[in-house]
Each structure stands twice: as C-alpha cells, then as structure tokens.
Amino acid sequence: MLKDITIGQYFPGKSLVHRMDPRMKIILVILYIVMLFTGDNVGSLIVGIFFLLIAYPVSKIPMKMVAKGVKPVIPIILFTAVLNMLFVDGKVLWSWWVFKLTQEGIQLAVMMAVRIVCLIAGTSLLTYTTSPIALTDAIERLLSPLKKLNLPVHELAMMMTIALRFIPTLIEETDKIISAQKARGADMESGSIIDRAKAMIPILIPLFVSAFRRAEELALAMECRCYRGGEGRTRMKQLHLCGIDFVGLAFVVFCFALTLITNTLLPSMF
Amino acid sequence: MSILRTEHLSYVYSQGTPFEKIAIEDVNIDIEEGEFVGVIGHTGSGKSTLIQHFNGLLRPTSGKIFVDGQDIWANPKEIRKFRFMVGLVFQYPEYQLFEETVYKDIAFGPTNMGLTPDEIDRRVKEAARFVGLSPIQLEKSPFELSGGQKRRVAIAGVLAMQPKVLVLDEPTAGLDPKGRDSILSQIKEYHQENGTTVLLVSHSMEDVAQYAQKALVMNNAKVFLHDDVEKVFSHAAEMEAMGLSIPQVSRIFLDLAGRGYPVTPNVFTVEGAKQEILRVLGKGGSAHA
Numbered sequence: 001m002l003k004d005i006t007i008g009q010y011f012p013g014k015s016l017v018h019r020m021d022p023r024m025k026i027i028l029v030i031l032y033i034v035m036l037f038t039g040d041n042v043g044s045l046i047v048g049i050f051f052l053l054i055a056y057p058v059s060k061i062p063m064k065m066v067a068k069g070v071k072p073v074i075p076i077i078l079f080t081a082v083l084n085m086l087f088v089d090g091k092v093l094w095s096w097w098v099f100k101l102t103q104e105g106i107q108l109a110v111m112m113a114v115r116i117v118c119l120i121a122g123t124s125l126l127t128y129t130t131s132p133i134a135l136t137d138a139i140e141r142l143l144s145p146l147k148k149l150n151l152p153v154h155e156l157a158m159m160m161t162i163a164l165r166f167i168p169t170l171i172e173e174t175d176k177i178i179s180a181q182k183a184r185g186a187d188m189e190s191g192s193i194i195d196r197a198k199a200m201i202p203i204l205i206p207l208f209v210s211a212f213r214r215a216e217e218l219a220l221a222m223e224c225r226c227y228r229g230g231e232g233r234t235r236m237k238q239l240h241l242c243g244i245d246f247v248g249l250a251f252v253v254f255c256f257a258l259t260l261i262t263n264t265l266l267p268s269m270f
Numbered sequence: 271m272s273i274l275r276t277e278h279l280s281y282v283y284s285q286g287t288p289f290e291k292i293a294i295e296d297v298n299i300d301i302e303e304g305e306f307v308g309v310i311g312h313t314g315s316g317k318s319t320l321i322q323h324f325n326g327l328l329r330p331t332s333g334k335i336f337v338d339g340q341d342i343w344a345n346p347k348e349i350r351k352f353r354f355m356v357g358l359v360f361q362y363p364e365y366q367l368f369e370e371t372v373y374k375d376i377a378f379g380p381t382n383m384g385l386t387p388d389e390i391d392r393r394v395k396e397a398a399r400f401v402g403l404s405p406i407q408l409e410k411s412p413f414e415l416s417g418g419q420k421r422r423v424a425i426a427g428v429l430a431m432q433p434k435v436l437v438l439d440e441p442t443a444g445l446d447p448k449g450r451d452s453i454l455s456q457i458k459e460y461h462q463e464n465g466t467t468v469l470l471v472s473h474s475m476e477d478v479a480q481y482a483q484k485a486l487v488m489n490n491a492k493v494f495l496h497d498d499v500e501k502v503f504s505h506a507a508e509m510e511a512m513g514l515s516i517p518q519v520s521r522i523f524l525d526l527a528g529r530g531y532p533v534t535p536n537v538f539t540v541e542g543a544k545q546e547i548l549r550v551l552g553k554g555g556s557a558h559a
Contacts, residue, residue, distance in 0.1 A: 173365075179327050180366035183358040184427060185350055185382030202378065205368035209413065 009069070011128045016244050017059035018129045022138035024245040028252045029126045035256045036118055043262030045111060048118040051255045052125075061128045069124040070117055077113050084109040132164040141239060154230025162218070170211065177206050271339070273467050274301040274324060274356070274435055279333035281319055293319040295491045297333070301469070301484075303434075306461050308478030308499070309471040311488030312513055317471050318361070320488065321437045324469075325356035338434065354383050357433030361440045363424030367412040372403065372423050375412050379431040390430075397430035400460050402452070418449045425453070429460065436460075437469040442477070454481055475517045479503065479538040487514070503538040519543045 012018075017025075036048050056063055070077075090104030127135070140157035147153050181202045182188070188199045279297040284290050294316040301307055311317045322328045323335055326342050326349040335342050342352045357379075360366070369375035376397055380390040398408055401422040407415065412423055425441060438457065442450040454470075458481050461468045469486075472478050478485055478499065485502040487495040489512050495502050503509075506516045506524055516524075520538045523546070527535040533550055537543050 176360065177366055179322065180360045180363060182327060183325055183353055183360070184379040184431070185353050186378075187350065187382065202368045206366050210365055
C-alpha cells in the first residue's frame with residue numbers, strides 16, 4: 001500500500017545524534033562530504049568508513065538502513081565502476097577491442113564505489129536522525145544571513161515545512177481515492193501504458209481538487225491567526241548548541257585531520 | 271443462504287515492521303441475503319478495515335471471505351467481479367467525484383462493468399432517482415453541487431452498479447439532521463425495493479436502532495456482538511462501558527428501570543418508547559413502585 005512508502009526517512013529515536021542541534025548536523029555532514037573528497041588514498045577511505053562505524057551505532061540506526069539507502073543508486077555505482085575499470089590507462093591486465101582492464105582502473109572503480117557508498121550513508125544519517133521539520137528549521141537559520149540580500153529565506157522554509165507536513169496527508173488521501181475508485185471497478189493494474197495513464201485521471205482530479213481546497217483552508221487558517229511572514233516571529237523551539245554538538249564537531253574535525261595526514265603519508269590514487 | 275461470510279478473518283497492518291498493528295482479529299460473521307445490518311464500533315475498532323475486506327480492497331492476513339458462497343480470493347485475478355457484487359461507499363465519498371458531469375460520474379461504475387450503453391443509461395437514471403437527483407442536475411458538473419448533493423451523486427455511483435450487497439461507511443457524517451434522515455430513508459427504501467443486503471457503518475446508535483434489523487458491534491479488533499438489534503441493545507450497559515453511546519431513549523429507560531419503574535430497559539426507538547409507556551400506564555394504577 002501507498003501508506004508504506006516512507007518519504008523523509010526520519011527514524012525516531014533519542015540517541016545522542018538525534019539530540020544534536022540540526023544546524024550542527026548539517027554543517028558536520030557538509031564537512032564529512034568535503035573530507036571524503038579531500039582524501040585521495042586508501043587510508044582516507046578507511047577514515048571515512050571508520051566515521052560511519054562509530055556514528056551509526058551511536059545514533060542507534062541499524063546498519064541495514066545503509067543498505068536501504070544505497071539500493072536506489074546501485075545502478076549508478078555499477079555504471080561508474082564499469083567505466084572506470086574499462087577506460088582508465090595503466091597496467092593492462094586484459095583487453096578486448098577498445099576495452100582494456102587495468103589495475104589502476106580496478107583500484108579507481110573500487111575507491112569510487114566506496115566513496116559513493118560513504119557519501120550516501122553519511123548524508124542519510126542526517127535524514128535518519130533529524131525530523132524534516134527540524135531540518136527545514138535548521139536550513140532557515142543557516143541561510144538567514146542571505147535575508148540581507150533580500151532572499152525570502154523564511155518564506156522558502158515555510159513552504160518546505162508545509163509541503164513536508166502535507167505529504168502524509170496527501171498520501172492518505174490518494175490511498176482513499178484509489179480505494180474508492182477501485183470499489184467502483186476502476187482497473188489500474190492491466191492494459192497498455194495509455195490505458196493505465198487514463199486510469200490515473202479518476203485519481204488525479206479528485207486529488208488536485210482536494211489539494212487546492214486544503215491549500216485555501218490552510219491559508220485562511222494562517223491568516224486568521226495573523227500570520228504575515230517571518231518578520232518579528234519568535235519560536236517555540238529555540239535551537240541551542242550544547243555539549244554533544246561540540247563532541248560531534250570534535251569527532252568530525254579529528255577524522256578530517258586523519259584524512260589530511262593520510263594524504264601526506266600515503267600515495268595518491270586518484 | 272448467507273450472502274457474506276467470513277472465516278477467522280484477521281488483518282495486520284504493516285506486518286513485520288515496528289509499526290505493526292492488528293486491525294481485525296478472528297472475525298467470523300455470517301450475513302443473510304436481504305438483511306439490513308448496522309455496524310457499530312468506535313474509531314479504531316476495526317470496522318473500516320473489516321468492510322474493506324468484503325469487496326477485496328484489502329487482502330486478509332489470514333482467514334477467508336465468501337461472497338454468495340464463493341471464496342473471493344480463490345482467484346485473485348477475478349477480484350473485480352466481487353467489487354461489483356459488493357458495492358462500497360466510503361466515508362466522505364464526495365471527494366471521489368471526478369467527471370465532467372454528474373451523469374458521467376454515476377456511469378463510471380457501470381461502464382467499468384462493461385454494460386451496454388442502454389443498460390448504463392437505465393441504471394444511471396434509476397440510481398439518480400433513488401437518491402433524489404433531478405435530470406437537470408445530471409447534466410451539471412459535480413463540482414457545482416452542494417456538499418450534500420455531491421454525496422448523493424457518490425452514493426448513486428455505487429447504487430448504479432446494482433450490487434448484491436451495499437456497504438456504506440458513515441454515509442451521513444457531516445450532514446445536517448434533515449440531510450441525514452433523507453439519505454438514510456432513501457437507503458432503507460432502496461433496501462426494501464430491491465432486497466439488497468445493506469451494511470451501514472454508523473456512529474449513531476439512533477440510526478442503527480431506527481433502520482437496521484441486526485447490529486454488528488466491533489470492539490478492539492474483534493466482533494463483540496452480532497445479533498438482532500433488540501438483543502444487541504439489551505447489552506446497553508456493556509456498550510456504554512466500551513465507550514459507545516447508546517440511543518438517548520435507551521438511556522432514559524435504563525435510568526427509569528434503575529429507579530424502580532416497571533419498564534423493560536430494552537427500548538431503543540422513540541416508537542418503542544411510546545408503546546412501552548402506554549403499556550406501563552395502561553396497566554393502570556400507580557406506575558411508581
């Protein structure tokens with residue numbers, strides 16, 4: 001059923017990572033990504049994996065969730081790996097027509113694959129441990145200096161929050177409409193592509209009608225409560241940096257330093 | 271001959287995940303052809319889940335459902351056949367309308383059945399007549415109608431399939447008392463005229479008492495009672511303990527009996543109350559014990 005689709009991958013919990021300030025988590029994820037791409041040797045990749053091996057258990061997110069996150073990008077990983085293997089110059093191990101398999105190519109392919117997996121696992125950790133609402137809140141705060149450039153930061157964040165808020169509602173609504181049309185004998189599972197596209201009409205029209213209705217009602221409700229944009233708004237949940245945030249920062253900086261050290265000690269492989 | 275029967279029907283939502291929840295458990299019911307059954311239970315008791323099994327929208331985790339003696343999941347490819355046999359009107363069905371005209375929307379179900387244009391036309395007009403839609407309204411866009419009229423269109427859309435069993439999930443939710451009475455009496459009329467088996471899910475005990483012959487009470491994913499309305503309401507005290515409200519008249523008569531008046535507490539319609547009061551007064555003498 002549609003309901004089983006998880007959008008926003010938030011995994012509720014109370015671990016140390018969950019309790020970190022979302023702003024700090026965003027910054028640390030950015031640092032981690034930079035770190036992954038600064039490292040250019042086996043050692044730096046091990047540091048990247050080491051970070052995940054510590055961070056995941058601390059956040060109490062099961063490791064199998066990493067596999068779930070990586071799954072959709074497996075084709076991309078395989079594709080880049082194959083290209084790397086076949087088209088990188090170096091010591092030729094095997095060749096056929098214009099293709100040649102080189103030792104360097106294989107190394108590069110493996111390194112790239114590991115790097116992409118680390119990248120996904122690292123960024124997923126942010127979305128697993130931070131609720132979408134906290135995330136948009138943090139983005140709003142981090143981007144707030146851009147307000148001086150007349151960028152509607154608050155409005156953008158509010159739009160994101162509302163969109164996220166209504167995803168489950170609309171999924172539920174879609175589910176209900178699908179059931180109702182199926183109950184009237186709508187056939188969505190068989191027929192040609194054109195037939196199936198046509199079968200979507202009885203679902204999409206009621207869905208749009210109700211989305212517009214909801215939008216109007218929400219706008220009215222917000223106006224009734226005197227919402228008039230971000231200026232002068234205070235918050236119920238204030239974000240505070242606390243001890244654990246600095247521990248996290250220290251850990252990422254430590255990993256970053258290790259990466260830089262491996263870069264100077266070990267030969268570059270890229 | 272039973273038209274609708276379930277055997278050890280159970281359904282578990284999101285099985286195998288941390289969000290696992292038993293919606294219905296070991297439901298065994300038997301509904302005879304031509305009955306008018308009121309389905310009662312409070313939010314989360316599993317009644318909506320149960321009715322979505324009757325036409326195969328949900329596939330049971332375990333157990334079986336028989337419609338007209340046939341196991342509906344014997345051949346999953348033919349499940350649509352049962353969707354036409356058991357017509358299901360969802361809660362707030364007006365949000366499912368999508369066609370350009372009311373006529374076309376009511377015709378959606380019959381068209382999916384693959385009927386001839388003449389038959390479709392006949393059925394649409396008959397269904398529209400039953401719910402009180404005028405021929406002029408048939409040519410309007412459903413989005414121009416009022417909420418109550420939209421709901422009639424949606425109900426007509428299911429009636430037009432002429433199902434053997436008609437299941438309605440709170441068809442009167444959010445309507446004013448007048449709209450509620452008129453829709454319910456139209457359903458009752460349809461039931462009497464066509465002999466269709468009707469299952470009416472309702473929060474209102476008054477409605478069930480007034481329109482249904484039998485009542486099915488769901489509580490905590492299980493069937494608590496399934497019996498004639500009189501017998502079900504004789505468990506009024508237990509139902510109140512479950513958090514279900516019994517009809518106002520029943521409460522008055524329970525109270526009267528509790529205060530020592532010689533009335534039977536099993537009164538659940540205003541008409542029944544009248545008879546009972548007349549009976550007690552007719553006995554003569556002081557009614558007070």
